[in-house]
Amino acid sequence: MAATQEEIVAGLAEIVNEIAGIPVEDVQLDKSFTDDLDVDSLSMVEVVVAAEERFDVKIPDEDVKNLKTVGDATDYILKHQG
Amino acid sequence: MSSTNRTVVVTGIGATTPLGGDAASTWEGLVAGKSGVKPLEEDWAADQAVRIAARVAVEPTEVLPRPQARRLDRSAQFALIAAKEAWADAGFEAKAGEDPTVDPDRLGAVIASGIGGVTTLLDQYDVLKEKGVRRVSPHTVPMLMPNGPSANVGLAVGARAGVHTPVSACASGAEAIGYAIEMIRTGRADVVVAGGTEAAIHPLPIAAFGNMMAMSKNNDDPQGASRPYDVARDGFVLGEGAGVVVLESAEHAAKRGARVYAEAVGQGISADAHDIVQPEPEGRGISHALQNLLDRTDLNPAEIVHVNAHATSTPAGDIAELKALRKVFGDDTDHFAVSATKSMTGHLLGGAGGVESVATVLALYHRVAPPTINVENLDPEAEANADVVRGEARKLPVEGRIAALNDSFGFGGHNVVLAFRTV
Numbered sequence: 001m002a003a004t005q006e007e008i009v010a011g012l013a014e015i016v017n018e019i020a021g022i023p024v025e026d027v028q029l030d031k032s033f034t035d036d037l038d039v040d041s042l043s044m045v046e047v048v049v050a051a052e053e054r055f056d057v058k059i060p061d062e063d064v065k066n067l068k069t070v071g072d073a074t075d076y077i078l079k080h081q082g
Numbered sequence: 083m084s085s086t087n088r089t090v091v092v093t094g095i096g097a098t099t100p101l102g103g104d105a106a107s108t109w110e111g112l113v114a115g116k117s118g119v120k121p122l123e124e125d126w127a128a129d130q131a132v133r134i135a136a137r138v139a140v141e142p143t144e145v146l147p148r149p150q151a152r153r154l155d156r157s158a159q160f161a162l163i164a165a166k167e168a169w170a171d172a173g174f175e176a177k178a179g180e181d182p183t184v185d186p187d188r189l190g191a192v193i194a195s196g197i198g199g200v201t202t203l204l205d206q207y208d209v210l211k212e213k214g215v216r217r218v219s220p221h222t223v224p225m226l227m228p229n230g231p232s233a234n235v236g237l238a239v240g241a242r243a244g245v246h247t248p249v250s251a252c253a254s255g256a257e258a259i260g261y262a263i264e265m266i267r268t269g270r271a272d273v274v275v276a277g278g279t280e281a282a283i284h285p286l287p288i289a290a291f292g293n294m295m296a297m298s299k300n301n302d303d304p305q306g307a308s309r310p311y312d313v314a315r316d317g318f319v320l321g322e323g324a325g326v327v328v329l330e331s332a333e334h335a336a337k338r339g340a341r342v343y344a345e346a347v348g349q350g351i352s353a354d355a356h357d358i359v360q361p362e363p364e365g366r367g368i369s370h371a372l373q374n375l376l377d378r379t380d381l382n383p384a385e386i387v388h389v390n391a392h393a394t395s396t397p398a399g400d401i402a403e404l405k406a407l408r409k410v411f412g413d414d415t416d417h418f419a420v421s422a423t424k425s426m427t428g429h430l431l432g433g434a435g436g437v438e439s440v441a442t443v444l445a446l447y448h449r450v451a452p453p454t455i456n457v458e459n460l461d462p463e464a465e466a467n468a469d470v471v472r473g474e475a476r477k478l479p480v481e482g483r484i485a486a487l488n489d490s491f492g493f494g495g496h497n498v499v500l501a502f503r504t505v
Contacts, residue, residue, distance in 0.1 A: 019149065021147055021148055021149035021150075038149070042220040043221075045220040046220060046221075
Protein backbone atom coordinates (compact mmCIF):
# COMPACT_ATOMS: atom_id res chain seq x y z
CA MET A 1 0.00 0.00 0.00
CA ALA A 2 1.28 3.44 -0.93
CA ALA A 3 2.56 5.69 1.84
CA THR A 4 0.78 8.96 2.66
CA GLN A 5 2.54 12.31 2.68
CA GLU A 6 2.60 12.19 6.46
CA GLU A 7 4.16 8.73 6.49
CA ILE A 8 6.80 9.77 3.97
CA VAL A 9 7.84 12.83 5.99
CA ALA A 10 8.03 10.70 9.13
CA GLY A 11 10.12 8.11 7.27
CA LEU A 12 12.47 10.75 5.86
CA ALA A 13 12.79 12.24 9.33
CA GLU A 14 13.96 8.89 10.70
CA ILE A 15 16.45 8.50 7.85
CA VAL A 16 17.85 12.03 8.25
CA ASN A 17 18.07 11.51 12.00
CA GLU A 18 20.06 8.33 11.51
CA ILE A 19 22.43 9.85 8.93
CA ALA A 20 22.86 13.44 10.08
CA GLY A 21 21.75 13.28 13.71
CA ILE A 22 19.05 15.96 13.23
CA PRO A 23 16.09 15.62 15.65
CA VAL A 24 13.11 14.07 13.83
CA GLU A 25 10.83 17.01 14.71
CA ASP A 26 13.13 19.38 12.79
CA VAL A 27 12.64 17.49 9.52
CA GLN A 28 9.74 19.33 7.88
CA LEU A 29 8.52 19.90 4.33
CA ASP A 30 10.13 23.34 3.89
CA LYS A 31 13.56 22.29 5.18
CA SER A 32 16.52 22.16 2.78
CA PHE A 33 18.63 19.01 3.11
CA THR A 34 21.94 20.84 2.69
CA ASP A 35 21.19 24.22 4.27
CA ASP A 36 19.00 23.18 7.21
CA LEU A 37 19.63 19.49 7.90
CA ASP A 38 23.42 19.02 7.62
CA VAL A 39 23.04 16.57 4.74
CA ASP A 40 25.98 17.08 2.38
CA SER A 41 26.24 15.66 -1.13
CA LEU A 42 27.60 12.27 -0.01
CA SER A 43 25.10 11.91 2.79
CA MET A 44 22.31 12.85 0.33
CA VAL A 45 23.20 9.70 -1.60
CA GLU A 46 22.70 7.73 1.61
CA VAL A 47 19.35 9.42 2.23
CA VAL A 48 18.23 8.59 -1.31
CA VAL A 49 19.27 4.93 -1.09
CA ALA A 50 17.56 4.54 2.29
CA ALA A 51 14.39 6.21 0.94
CA GLU A 52 14.39 3.97 -2.15
CA GLU A 53 14.42 0.92 0.06
CA ARG A 54 11.85 2.17 2.51
CA PHE A 55 9.30 3.45 -0.01
CA ASP A 56 9.92 1.01 -2.86
CA VAL A 57 10.83 3.75 -5.33
CA LYS A 58 13.69 4.32 -7.80
CA ILE A 59 15.32 7.75 -7.68
CA PRO A 60 17.79 8.02 -10.59
CA ASP A 61 20.96 10.07 -9.98
CA GLU A 62 19.82 12.77 -12.45
CA ASP A 63 16.69 13.39 -10.36
CA VAL A 64 18.52 13.63 -7.03
CA LYS A 65 19.79 17.14 -7.74
CA ASN A 66 16.17 18.39 -7.96
CA LEU A 67 15.38 17.19 -4.44
CA LYS A 68 16.41 20.29 -2.51
CA THR A 69 13.88 20.14 0.31
CA VAL A 70 12.08 17.50 2.29
CA GLY A 71 8.95 18.62 0.40
CA ASP A 72 10.63 17.98 -2.98
CA ALA A 73 11.57 14.46 -1.88
CA THR A 74 8.12 13.77 -0.43
CA ASP A 75 6.38 14.86 -3.66
CA TYR A 76 8.78 12.76 -5.73
CA ILE A 77 8.15 9.66 -3.62
CA LEU A 78 4.36 10.20 -3.59
CA LYS A 79 4.41 10.34 -7.39
CA HIS A 80 6.81 7.47 -8.06
CA GLN A 81 6.27 4.95 -5.27
CA GLY A 82 5.49 1.42 -6.38
CA MET B 83 68.33 30.79 16.19
CA SER B 84 67.95 30.06 12.47
CA SER B 85 64.55 29.03 11.14
CA THR B 86 66.02 25.71 9.98
CA ASN B 87 67.15 24.60 13.42
CA ARG B 88 64.37 25.55 15.78
CA THR B 89 63.79 23.77 19.08
CA VAL B 90 60.61 21.67 19.11
CA VAL B 91 58.62 20.86 22.24
CA VAL B 92 55.63 18.67 23.15
CA THR B 93 52.77 20.73 24.59
CA GLY B 94 49.81 18.34 24.31
CA ILE B 95 49.13 14.62 24.45
CA GLY B 96 46.15 12.42 23.72
CA ALA B 97 45.45 8.71 23.36
CA THR B 98 42.80 6.05 23.15
CA THR B 99 44.23 2.60 23.76
CA PRO B 100 43.48 -0.87 25.09
CA LEU B 101 44.37 0.49 28.54
CA GLY B 102 42.15 3.57 28.57
CA GLY B 103 40.12 6.10 26.62
CA ASP B 104 42.59 8.91 27.22
CA ALA B 105 46.28 9.56 27.90
CA ALA B 106 45.88 9.70 31.69
CA SER B 107 44.10 6.35 32.01
CA THR B 108 46.52 4.79 29.51
CA TRP B 109 49.46 6.01 31.55
CA GLU B 110 47.87 4.73 34.76
CA GLY B 111 47.45 1.30 33.16
CA LEU B 112 51.03 1.28 31.89
CA VAL B 113 52.53 2.15 35.26
CA ALA B 114 50.30 -0.42 36.99
CA GLY B 115 51.45 -3.13 34.56
CA LYS B 116 47.95 -3.82 33.27
CA SER B 117 47.30 -5.96 30.20
CA GLY B 118 44.75 -4.81 27.61
CA VAL B 119 44.66 -8.17 25.81
CA LYS B 120 41.41 -10.16 25.79
CA PRO B 121 39.92 -13.16 24.01
CA LEU B 122 38.14 -12.38 20.72
CA GLU B 123 34.53 -13.36 21.37
CA GLU B 124 33.18 -12.70 17.86
CA ASP B 125 31.80 -15.64 15.84
CA TRP B 126 34.44 -15.15 13.16
CA ALA B 127 37.22 -15.69 15.67
CA ALA B 128 36.27 -19.33 16.26
CA ASP B 129 38.02 -20.49 13.05
CA GLN B 130 41.14 -18.40 13.60
CA ALA B 131 44.47 -19.74 14.83
CA VAL B 132 44.81 -16.44 16.75
CA ARG B 133 41.83 -15.68 19.01
CA ILE B 134 43.17 -12.84 21.18
CA ALA B 135 43.65 -9.09 20.64
CA ALA B 136 43.86 -5.80 22.50
CA ARG B 137 40.77 -3.78 21.67
CA VAL B 138 40.39 -0.17 22.81
CA ALA B 139 39.08 0.20 26.37
CA VAL B 140 36.46 2.77 25.34
CA GLU B 141 34.49 2.28 22.12
CA PRO B 142 34.78 5.42 19.94
CA THR B 143 31.01 5.49 19.39
CA GLU B 144 30.66 6.21 23.13
CA VAL B 145 32.65 9.40 22.60
CA LEU B 146 31.89 10.68 19.09
CA PRO B 147 28.45 11.86 17.93
CA ARG B 148 26.83 9.10 15.84
CA PRO B 149 26.54 11.06 12.54
CA GLN B 150 30.25 11.86 12.74
CA ALA B 151 31.29 8.34 13.76
CA ARG B 152 29.40 6.63 10.95
CA ARG B 153 31.34 8.49 8.26
CA LEU B 154 34.77 7.83 9.75
CA ASP B 155 36.78 4.63 9.52
CA ARG B 156 37.52 3.22 12.96
CA SER B 157 41.17 4.29 12.56
CA ALA B 158 40.04 7.89 11.92
CA GLN B 159 37.69 7.73 14.91
CA PHE B 160 40.61 6.81 17.16
CA ALA B 161 42.82 9.51 15.64
CA LEU B 162 40.18 12.19 16.05
CA ILE B 163 39.52 11.29 19.68
CA ALA B 164 43.25 11.32 20.54
CA ALA B 165 43.88 14.51 18.54
CA LYS B 166 41.01 16.39 20.19
CA GLU B 167 42.34 15.40 23.60
CA ALA B 168 45.87 16.50 22.69
CA TRP B 169 44.59 19.77 21.22
CA ALA B 170 42.64 20.67 24.36
CA ASP B 171 45.52 19.43 26.54
CA ALA B 172 47.83 21.87 24.73
CA GLY B 173 45.54 24.65 25.92
CA PHE B 174 43.83 25.51 22.63
CA GLU B 175 40.21 26.46 23.11
CA ALA B 176 38.95 26.21 19.53
CA LYS B 177 40.26 25.41 16.07
CA ALA B 178 43.13 27.47 14.68
CA GLY B 179 42.10 31.02 13.83
CA GLU B 180 39.06 30.90 16.13
CA ASP B 181 41.62 30.46 18.89
CA PRO B 182 43.81 33.51 18.19
CA THR B 183 46.95 31.93 19.66
CA VAL B 184 47.44 29.67 16.64
CA ASP B 185 47.45 30.71 12.98
CA PRO B 186 45.87 28.09 10.66
CA ASP B 187 48.47 28.84 7.98
CA ARG B 188 51.19 27.85 10.50
CA LEU B 189 49.46 24.68 11.74
CA GLY B 190 50.05 21.20 10.31
CA ALA B 191 48.72 17.68 10.89
CA VAL B 192 50.66 14.46 10.35
CA ILE B 193 48.77 11.32 11.34
CA ALA B 194 49.73 7.91 10.01
CA SER B 195 48.48 4.37 10.02
CA GLY B 196 50.13 1.23 8.75
CA ILE B 197 47.18 -0.23 6.88
CA GLY B 198 44.61 2.54 6.43
CA GLY B 199 40.85 1.99 6.38
CA VAL B 200 41.02 -1.77 6.08
CA THR B 201 37.83 -2.53 8.01
CA THR B 202 35.86 -0.08 5.85
CA LEU B 203 37.28 -1.62 2.68
CA LEU B 204 36.47 -5.17 3.70
CA ASP B 205 33.06 -4.37 5.21
CA GLN B 206 31.99 -2.45 2.11
CA TYR B 207 33.13 -5.32 -0.09
CA ASP B 208 30.81 -7.54 1.96
CA VAL B 209 27.99 -5.00 1.35
CA LEU B 210 28.72 -5.05 -2.38
CA LYS B 211 28.59 -8.84 -2.54
CA GLU B 212 25.59 -9.29 -0.25
CA LYS B 213 23.41 -6.26 -1.01
CA GLY B 214 24.59 -4.95 -4.38
CA VAL B 215 26.19 -1.90 -5.96
CA ARG B 216 23.60 0.63 -4.87
CA ARG B 217 24.16 -0.08 -1.18
CA VAL B 218 27.91 0.60 -1.13
CA SER B 219 28.39 3.66 1.09
CA PRO B 220 29.23 6.91 -0.74
CA HIS B 221 31.59 7.60 2.17
CA THR B 222 33.71 4.54 1.38
CA VAL B 223 36.59 6.30 -0.40
CA PRO B 224 37.21 9.08 2.15
CA MET B 225 36.89 6.44 4.87
CA LEU B 226 39.32 3.91 3.48
CA MET B 227 42.01 6.26 2.16
CA PRO B 228 45.13 6.07 4.36
CA ASN B 229 45.25 9.87 4.64
CA GLY B 230 41.70 9.90 6.04
CA PRO B 231 42.74 10.14 9.72
CA SER B 232 45.23 12.91 8.94
CA ALA B 233 42.75 14.83 6.82
CA ASN B 234 39.99 14.54 9.41
CA VAL B 235 42.29 15.71 12.19
CA GLY B 236 43.47 18.56 9.95
CA LEU B 237 39.84 19.59 9.38
CA ALA B 238 39.04 19.42 13.09
CA VAL B 239 41.89 21.73 14.13
CA GLY B 240 41.97 23.88 10.98
CA ALA B 241 45.47 22.91 9.77
CA ARG B 242 46.52 24.71 6.57
CA ALA B 243 50.32 24.48 6.64
CA GLY B 244 50.19 20.92 5.31
CA VAL B 245 48.52 17.61 6.15
CA HIS B 246 50.63 14.48 5.63
CA THR B 247 50.52 10.71 5.99
CA PRO B 248 53.85 8.88 5.90
CA VAL B 249 53.32 5.13 5.61
CA SER B 250 55.94 2.65 6.80
CA ALA B 251 53.97 -0.23 8.36
CA CYS B 252 54.64 -0.40 12.10
CA ALA B 253 57.01 2.59 11.98
CA SER B 254 54.30 4.87 10.53
CA GLY B 255 53.27 6.61 13.77
CA ALA B 256 56.87 7.39 14.69
CA GLU B 257 57.63 8.54 11.16
CA ALA B 258 54.65 10.92 11.39
CA ILE B 259 56.02 12.48 14.57
CA GLY B 260 59.50 12.70 13.03
CA TYR B 261 58.05 14.37 9.96
CA ALA B 262 56.19 16.83 12.16
CA ILE B 263 59.36 17.68 14.10
CA GLU B 264 61.06 18.50 10.78
CA MET B 265 58.12 20.66 9.66
CA ILE B 266 58.63 22.84 12.71
CA ARG B 267 62.41 22.70 12.73
CA THR B 268 62.63 23.82 9.11
CA GLY B 269 60.12 26.62 9.63
CA ARG B 270 57.18 25.25 7.60
CA ALA B 271 54.90 25.29 10.64
CA ASP B 272 54.81 26.52 14.25
CA VAL B 273 52.44 23.86 15.58
CA VAL B 274 51.80 20.32 14.28
CA VAL B 275 49.35 17.69 15.54
CA ALA B 276 51.09 14.37 14.97
CA GLY B 277 50.76 10.70 15.76
CA GLY B 278 49.62 7.28 14.69
CA THR B 279 46.44 5.25 14.62
CA GLU B 280 45.37 1.73 13.68
CA ALA B 281 42.17 -0.29 13.57
CA ALA B 282 42.87 -3.67 12.01
CA ILE B 283 41.18 -6.16 14.33
CA HIS B 284 39.21 -7.92 11.61
CA PRO B 285 39.25 -11.55 10.41
CA LEU B 286 41.35 -10.88 7.31
CA PRO B 287 44.34 -9.11 8.91
CA ILE B 288 44.25 -11.57 11.82
CA ALA B 289 44.27 -14.55 9.43
CA ALA B 290 47.02 -12.96 7.33
CA PHE B 291 49.32 -12.04 10.23
CA GLY B 292 48.57 -15.44 11.76
CA ASN B 293 49.60 -17.24 8.59
CA MET B 294 52.85 -15.27 8.54
CA MET B 295 53.62 -16.87 11.93
CA ALA B 296 54.04 -13.32 13.25
CA MET B 297 51.41 -13.45 16.00
CA SER B 298 51.20 -15.17 19.36
CA LYS B 299 48.85 -18.16 19.39
CA ASN B 300 48.79 -18.24 23.19
CA ASN B 301 44.97 -18.16 23.18
CA ASP B 302 44.73 -19.84 26.59
CA ASP B 303 46.53 -16.98 28.34
CA PRO B 304 45.50 -13.69 26.66
CA GLN B 305 47.03 -11.41 29.29
CA GLY B 306 50.29 -13.33 29.28
CA ALA B 307 50.56 -13.68 25.50
CA SER B 308 52.53 -10.51 24.72
CA ARG B 309 55.84 -11.25 26.47
CA PRO B 310 58.76 -9.33 24.96
CA TYR B 311 62.20 -10.60 26.08
CA ASP B 312 60.76 -13.76 27.67
CA VAL B 313 62.27 -16.99 26.37
CA ALA B 314 58.76 -18.28 25.55
CA ARG B 315 57.71 -15.29 23.40
CA ASP B 316 55.96 -16.47 20.24
CA GLY B 317 54.89 -13.38 18.35
CA PHE B 318 52.97 -10.14 18.79
CA VAL B 319 49.38 -9.56 19.91
CA LEU B 320 47.41 -7.22 17.67
CA GLY B 321 46.24 -4.02 19.37
CA GLU B 322 44.26 -1.01 18.20
CA GLY B 323 44.01 2.67 19.10
CA ALA B 324 45.80 5.96 18.59
CA GLY B 325 48.33 8.24 20.22
CA VAL B 326 48.76 11.88 19.26
CA VAL B 327 51.02 14.71 20.41
CA VAL B 328 50.93 18.44 19.80
CA LEU B 329 54.39 19.60 18.75
CA GLU B 330 55.28 23.24 18.77
CA SER B 331 58.29 25.46 18.29
CA ALA B 332 59.71 26.33 21.70
CA GLU B 333 59.34 29.99 20.84
CA HIS B 334 55.64 29.66 19.93
CA ALA B 335 54.96 27.65 23.11
CA ALA B 336 56.76 30.22 25.27
CA LYS B 337 54.88 33.12 23.66
CA ARG B 338 51.49 31.70 24.61
CA GLY B 339 52.70 30.41 27.99
CA ALA B 340 52.02 26.76 27.18
CA ARG B 341 52.95 23.91 29.52
CA VAL B 342 55.87 21.95 28.04
CA TYR B 343 56.01 18.19 28.65
CA ALA B 344 59.37 17.60 26.98
CA GLU B 345 61.59 18.63 24.12
CA ALA B 346 61.27 16.58 20.92
CA VAL B 347 64.97 16.41 20.19
CA GLY B 348 64.77 14.77 16.80
CA GLN B 349 64.74 11.55 14.84
CA GLY B 350 67.07 8.99 13.35
CA ILE B 351 65.88 7.13 10.27
CA SER B 352 67.26 4.27 8.21
CA ALA B 353 66.18 1.30 6.12
CA ASP B 354 67.46 -2.28 6.37
CA ALA B 355 67.58 -3.27 2.66
CA HIS B 356 67.64 -6.81 4.03
CA ASP B 357 64.24 -8.54 3.80
CA ILE B 358 60.64 -7.47 3.26
CA VAL B 359 59.52 -8.73 6.69
CA GLN B 360 62.43 -10.25 8.64
CA PRO B 361 64.49 -7.90 10.80
CA GLU B 362 68.20 -7.85 10.08
CA PRO B 363 69.33 -10.22 12.90
CA GLU B 364 72.28 -8.13 14.12
CA GLY B 365 70.26 -4.91 14.11
CA ARG B 366 72.50 -3.22 11.54
CA GLY B 367 69.71 -1.02 10.15
CA ILE B 368 68.60 -0.09 13.65
CA SER B 369 72.20 0.83 14.58
CA HIS B 370 72.33 3.02 11.52
CA ALA B 371 69.14 4.84 12.60
CA LEU B 372 70.51 5.32 16.14
CA GLN B 373 73.78 6.64 14.75
CA ASN B 374 71.90 9.04 12.47
CA LEU B 375 70.01 10.31 15.50
CA LEU B 376 73.29 11.02 17.32
CA ASP B 377 74.88 12.63 14.26
CA ARG B 378 71.94 14.88 13.48
CA THR B 379 71.01 16.12 16.97
CA ASP B 380 72.78 17.34 20.11
CA LEU B 381 71.45 14.37 22.09
CA ASN B 382 73.89 13.42 24.85
CA PRO B 383 74.02 9.60 25.42
CA ALA B 384 74.95 10.22 29.07
CA GLU B 385 71.50 11.77 29.58
CA ILE B 386 69.53 8.84 28.13
CA VAL B 387 67.88 6.93 30.97
CA HIS B 388 64.96 5.21 29.27
CA VAL B 389 64.08 3.46 26.02
CA ASN B 390 60.54 2.63 24.99
CA ALA B 391 61.58 -0.30 22.84
CA HIS B 392 59.88 -1.49 19.68
CA ALA B 393 59.98 -5.05 21.15
CA THR B 394 56.85 -6.70 19.78
CA SER B 395 57.44 -10.11 21.43
CA THR B 396 58.86 -11.80 18.33
CA PRO B 397 61.85 -14.13 18.72
CA ALA B 398 64.24 -12.31 16.34
CA GLY B 399 63.18 -8.67 16.52
CA ASP B 400 63.37 -8.11 20.28
CA ILE B 401 67.03 -9.13 20.49
CA ALA B 402 68.20 -7.38 17.30
CA GLU B 403 67.05 -4.06 18.76
CA LEU B 404 68.91 -4.56 22.05
CA LYS B 405 72.09 -5.54 20.20
CA ALA B 406 71.85 -2.34 18.15
CA LEU B 407 71.45 -0.21 21.27
CA ARG B 408 74.50 -1.89 22.83
CA LYS B 409 76.53 -1.50 19.65
CA VAL B 410 75.86 2.23 19.26
CA PHE B 411 75.79 3.33 22.90
CA GLY B 412 78.28 0.88 24.46
CA ASP B 413 78.51 1.23 28.26
CA ASP B 414 75.95 4.05 28.25
CA THR B 415 73.37 1.32 27.58
CA ASP B 416 73.84 0.26 31.21
CA HIS B 417 71.82 3.29 32.37
CA PHE B 418 68.95 2.75 29.90
CA ALA B 419 65.82 1.45 31.61
CA VAL B 420 64.32 -0.50 28.70
CA SER B 421 60.52 -0.91 28.65
CA ALA B 422 58.42 -2.89 26.18
CA THR B 423 54.97 -1.40 26.65
CA LYS B 424 53.56 -3.66 23.90
CA SER B 425 53.52 -6.31 26.64
CA MET B 426 50.48 -4.37 27.92
CA THR B 427 48.93 -2.61 24.90
CA GLY B 428 49.62 -5.23 22.28
CA HIS B 429 51.08 -4.05 18.99
CA LEU B 430 49.17 -1.13 17.51
CA LEU B 431 51.05 -1.34 14.18
CA GLY B 432 50.95 2.20 12.74
CA GLY B 433 49.47 3.43 16.01
CA ALA B 434 52.39 2.14 18.05
CA GLY B 435 54.74 5.06 17.43
CA GLY B 436 52.01 7.48 18.47
CA VAL B 437 51.00 5.71 21.67
CA GLU B 438 54.58 4.92 22.62
CA SER B 439 55.67 8.52 22.04
CA VAL B 440 52.93 9.58 24.45
CA ALA B 441 54.26 6.95 26.91
CA THR B 442 57.86 8.08 26.42
CA VAL B 443 56.99 11.74 26.97
CA LEU B 444 55.03 10.88 30.11
CA ALA B 445 57.86 8.67 31.38
CA LEU B 446 60.14 11.72 31.22
CA TYR B 447 57.53 14.09 32.61
CA HIS B 448 56.75 11.85 35.61
CA ARG B 449 60.27 10.38 35.74
CA VAL B 450 58.95 6.84 35.82
CA ALA B 451 59.65 3.99 33.38
CA PRO B 452 56.67 1.66 32.87
CA PRO B 453 57.37 -2.06 33.23
CA THR B 454 57.60 -4.87 30.72
CA ILE B 455 55.08 -7.42 31.96
CA ASN B 456 55.04 -11.19 31.47
CA VAL B 457 58.81 -11.67 31.59
CA GLU B 458 59.01 -14.88 33.59
CA ASN B 459 62.26 -16.14 32.13
CA LEU B 460 64.37 -13.34 30.71
CA ASP B 461 66.07 -14.30 27.46
CA PRO B 462 69.83 -14.48 28.26
CA GLU B 463 70.57 -12.51 25.10
CA ALA B 464 68.31 -9.72 26.38
CA GLU B 465 69.97 -9.83 29.80
CA ALA B 466 73.43 -9.61 28.24
CA ASN B 467 72.58 -6.50 26.25
CA ALA B 468 70.13 -4.42 28.25
CA ASP B 469 68.56 -3.52 31.58
CA VAL B 470 64.94 -4.53 31.02
CA VAL B 471 62.41 -3.00 33.44
CA ARG B 472 60.51 -6.09 34.52
CA GLY B 473 57.37 -6.61 36.57
CA GLU B 474 57.00 -3.19 38.17
CA ALA B 475 57.48 0.40 37.07
CA ARG B 476 60.83 1.95 37.98
CA LYS B 477 61.64 5.48 39.12
CA LEU B 478 63.98 7.44 36.87
CA PRO B 479 66.55 9.96 38.20
CA VAL B 480 64.68 12.78 39.94
CA GLU B 481 67.20 15.50 39.15
CA GLY B 482 68.93 16.90 36.11
CA ARG B 483 68.08 16.73 32.43
CA ILE B 484 67.13 13.24 31.28
CA ALA B 485 66.41 11.89 27.80
CA ALA B 486 64.55 8.91 26.36
CA LEU B 487 64.22 7.11 23.04
CA ASN B 488 61.18 5.64 21.33
CA ASP B 489 62.02 2.97 18.74
CA SER B 490 59.69 1.89 15.93
CA PHE B 491 60.43 -0.52 13.11
CA GLY B 492 58.20 -1.70 10.31
CA PHE B 493 57.76 -4.44 7.72
CA GLY B 494 59.70 -3.25 4.71
CA GLY B 495 62.79 -2.62 6.85
CA HIS B 496 61.84 0.87 8.07
CA ASN B 497 63.64 2.07 11.22
CA VAL B 498 62.63 5.23 13.07
CA VAL B 499 64.04 6.35 16.42
CA LEU B 500 62.64 9.42 18.17
CA ALA B 501 64.39 11.21 21.02
CA PHE B 502 62.79 13.30 23.75
CA ARG B 503 64.28 15.00 26.82
CA THR B 504 63.17 17.02 29.81
CA VAL B 505 63.29 20.80 29.63
